[in-house]
Every structure is written in structure tokens, then in C-alpha cells.
Amino acid sequence: MQYTEIMVRYGELSTKGHNKKTFIDRLGANVRKALHSFVQVKVHAQRDRLHVELNGADYDSVMERLKLVFGIQNFSPSIKVEKSFEATAQAATQMIKEQVDKPITFKVETRRSDHHFAMDTFEMNNKLGGYLLDKFPNKLKVDVHHPDLTLRVEIRLNGIFLSSETIKGAGGLPVGTAGKGMMMMSGGIDSPVAAYLGMKRGVSMEMVHFFSPPYTSPQALAKAKQLTERLAKYSGSIKFIQVPFAEIQETVKEKVPEGYLMTIQRRMMLRLAAALMIKRHGLAIFNGESLGQVASQTMESMLAINDVTSYPVLRPVLSFDKTEIIKIAQDIDTYELSILPYEDCCTVFTPPSPKTRPNVDRAREYEKRLDVEGLMQRALDGIEITEVHPGDDYLNQNEDVFAELL
Numbered sequence: 440m441q442y443t444e445i446m447v448r449y450g451e452l453s454t455k456g457h458n459k460k461t462f463i464d465r466l467g468a469n470v471r472k473a474l475h476s477f478v479q480v481k482v483h484a485q486r487d488r489l490h491v492e493l494n495g496a497d498y499d500s501v502m503e504r505l506k507l508v509f510g511i512q513n514f515s516p517s518i519k520v521e522k523s524f525e526a527t528a529q530a531a532t533q534m535i536k537e538q539v540d541k542p543i544t545f546k547v548e549t550r551r552s553d554h555h556f557a558m559d560t561f562e563m564n565n566k567l568g569g570y571l572l573d574k575f576p577n578k579l580k581v582d583v584h585h586p587d588l589t590l591r592v593e594i595r596l597n598g599i600f601l602s603s604e605t606i607k608g609a610g611g612l613p614v615g616t617a618g619k620g621m622m623m624m625s626g627g628i629d630s631p632v633a634a635y636l637g638m639k640r641g642v643s644m645e646m647v648h649f650f651s652p653p654y655t656s657p658q659a660l661a662k663a664k665q666l667t668e669r670l671a672k673y674s675g676s677i678k679f680i681q682v683p684f685a686e687i688q689e690t691v692k693e694k695v696p697e698g699y700l701m702t703i704q705r706r707m708m709l710r711l712a713a714a715l716m717i718k719r720h721g722l723a724i725f726n727g728e729s730l731g732q733v734a735s736q737t738m739e740s741m742l743a744i745n746d747v748t749s750y751p752v753l754r755p756v757l758s759f760d761k762t763e764i765i766k767i768a769q770d771i772d773t774y775e776l777s778i779l780p781y782e783d784c785c786t787v788f789t790p791p792s793p794k795t796r797p798n799v800d801r802a803r804e805y806e807k808r809l810d811v812e813g814l815m816q817r818a819l820d821g822i823e824i825t826e827v828h829p830g831d832d833y834l835n836q837n838e839d840v841f842a843e844l845l
């Protein structure tokens with residue numbers, strides 16, 4: 440079938456009152472970004488629907504990209520014909536022919552926004568239904584309640600559009616409509632899932648990754664970037680901010696009792712994430728903590744760590760079981776990368792028995808032994824920012840470097 444456009448139906452945003460226009464404009468921009476490599480495609484974001492005019496582009500490839508755009512409830516590949524019953528009947532015949540290898544039930548469902556068109560919706564349903572029954576006498580039967588196939592006919596000012604397939608979209612809200620978030624992105628399983636869930640609710644994420652050369656390898660850094668690449672598919676591109684953390688970890692290890700190493704390191708990470716958030720006009724910090732999962736993820740620990748900032752620290756996977764998080768990670772294609780065995784800066788410096796119930800006052804006390812401002816400033820002076828795009832390859836780049844070194 441030579442489809443001419445993809446008709447996109449909005450998700451939750453259609454209930455957003457006067458914000459609706461902002462949401463639709465953003466979704467339009469996100470769809471354009473997702474489809475920018477299809478030069479002939481035109482996107483029209485209108486009040487009730489968004490129309491992707493294909494102009495000859497391969498509709499399967501376009502639909503694969505659309506499936507990743509948040510804010511879309513579902514979409515249908517459609518064919519546009521001139522405004523006559525004959526043209527509609529001809530296209531409908533072609534459409535049905537391609538889908539009836541065995542007998543099926545069907546119904547015609549017409550919507551009409553052009554009220555000057557000669558036939559109303561009732562007439563179109565009946566006449567077109569009858570025409571198709573005549574054309575496929577042994578294959579089609581009408582069932583208006585639970586049809587196998589619904590042939591949708593939309594009579595609009597600029598033509599008649601037919602579709603028979605509805606494909607589920609990614610749901611959620613268009614990325615960017617909720618503002619910017621700073622995602623604390625490790626190389627683990629949980630933070631990419633947390634980032635995905637935040638993006639699904641409209642947050643435009645920037646990744647903050649702490650790395651500790653020479654204790655952590657270039658591969659560990661590349662893995663965090665590659666995970667970001669997987670998530671960039673949902674927003675077009677993502678800024679990856681790498682923050683050097685070795686000096687802080689060495690100093691904390693030297694000056695702080697072992698039981699509080701992890702708490703103080705996490706306090707420093709959160710301070711840095713908050714400083715970056717302010718500088719880059721973010722509205723919240725996100726992390727991948729899930730309650731009770733490891734030592735730093737008890738409520739006492741969260742209290743002791745969260746103490747360094749009054750900005751919102753949002754935890755999208757807080758109440759998820761590990762198996763639930765893994766399921767999402769598999770669905771979004773981050774799991775296999777996350778389990779690659781490249782060490783994270785936290786694992787390198789994790790004491791054998793960190794305090795699971797640290798005390799806030801004690802954490803503050805131990806921290807007085809550090810030049811917090813100086814350490815932070817040097818870490819912030821050393822940041823590097825990379826714009827990560829879908830399709831970028833970081834892991835294999837490094838393999839080449841290693842191969843050359845050997």
C-alpha cells in the first residue's frame with residue numbers, strides 16, 4: 440500500500456487545557472527532530488491530530504521512529520484520496536485486498552470535519568460498507584461491535600483519508616514540556632531506567648556522570664555514554680556531562696572514617712549535581728535509587744545524603760522491585776550494556792561495610808575535615824560536555840584505541 444501520511448493521535452496532553460498549544464508545539468518539534476533524516480517528510484501539528492506527510496518516504500522506517508516519541512497515544516498509516524466516493528471506494532478496495540487472506544469481520548467508521556461534503560458519516564459508512572461487501576462477498580462480514588478490521592474514513596477539507604491499522608505509541612508527555620532535569624547517571628541498571636521514566640513524563644534530561652580516572656577505565660566512561668546514546672533515541676540528543684571525581688574520592692578516603700565514606704561521597708555527588716542544575720537552569724535532580732536495594736538506599740541514608748540540598752531529588756524507580764527495573768531495562772535496550780563489567784567509581788571506593796543507617800549530624804561533622812568548596816570548584820572546572828546522538832558509538836571507539844595500544 441502506498442501510504443501518503445501517518446496520522447498521529449495525542450495522548451494525555453489533550454486534557455491539558457490552555458497548555459495544550461505548548462504541548463502540541465513541543466510534540467511537533469520533537470517529531471520533526473526524530474524524523475529529520477527523512478528530508479521529504481513534512482510534519483503538521485494541529486489541534487486534534489498531528490499529520491506526518493510522507494511524500495514518498497518509507498512509512499515503516501518513519502513509524503519505527505515515531506514509536507519512540509513520547510506524547511503519542513497511537514498512530515495510523517493513512518492514504519489520502521480526492522474528495523469523491525469513487526476515489527474512496529477504490530482506495531478502500533485496495534486496502535482491504537491486502538488484508539483479507541482469510542474471511543474477516545469489519546466495519547467502516549467515518550468522521551467528517553468538512554461539513555460541506557455531499558455525504559454525511561452515516562451515508563458513507565453504509566454506502567462504502569455495502570460496496571466492499573459486494574467486492575469481497577466470501578471474505579467480509581460486518582460486525583459493528585468487535586470487528587477484526589475497522590476501516591477509518593476521515594473527510595477533511597483537504598481530502599479524504601483512509602486507514603485501517605492503529606499502532607500503539609510510546610505514551611507519556613512530550614520531552615521538554617516538564618522542564619530540564621539533571622540525571623545522575625552511573626553505568627548501572629537503575630539510572631538509565633530512571634532517566635527513561637523521567638523523560639516519559641516530559642523531562643528533558645542532561646546526564647551527570649562522575650568518573651574517577653585512573654581508578655576507573657575509559658571503558659566505564661564509554662559505557663555511561665553508550666547508555667546515554669540508547670536514551671537519546673527518545674529525545675533526539677542528550678548532553679552528557681562528565682565530572683572528574685577522583686580527587687574528591689581520594690580526599691574523602693583519607694579524611695573520613697570508613698563507615699561514612701559512602702555517605703560523604705554521595706553528599707559530594709549530590710552537591711555537584713545541584714551546582715550543575717543551578718548553572719544549567721534545571722528544575723530537579725534525578726537518580727536511580729530504589730528503596731532498600733543497597734546500603735545507600737535506606738531512608739536514613741537518603742536523609743543523610745539529601746541534607747546537602749533543598750532542591751528536589753526525584754527517584755522514578757524508588758518503589759520498583761529489581762525484577763521490574765530489569766524488565767524495563769530490557770525493553771528499552773539498556774540492560775545488556777548495564778551489565779557489562781566495567782567498574783563504577785563508587786564500586787572502586789566502596790568500603791566493605793558502609794553504614795546503612797548513617798547519622799546526619801555525624802556526616803556534617805566528618806565533612807568539616809574537607810575543603811568542600813575547593814574540591815567542588817576543581818571538579819566543576821574539569822567537566823566535559825558531549826552532545827550524544829542516537830547511533831553514536833562510544834564502546835567500539837575505545838576498543839580501537841585499546842587495540843592500537845596493544
Ligand SMILES: Nc1ncnc2c1ncn2[C@@H]1O[C@H](COP(=O)(O)OP(=O)(O)OP(=O)(O)O)[C@@H](O)[C@H]1O
Nearest residue numbers: 623624625627628629630647648649726727728735
Ligand atoms: N558514577 C556515578 N555518576 C553519576 N551518578 C551516580 C554514579 N554512581 C551512582 N550514581 C547515582 O546514585 C544512584 C545510586 O547508586 P548506587 O550505586 O547506590 O545504586 P545502583 O542501584 O547500583 O544504581 P545504578 O544501577 O543506577 O548504578 C544511581 O542510581 C545514580 O543515580
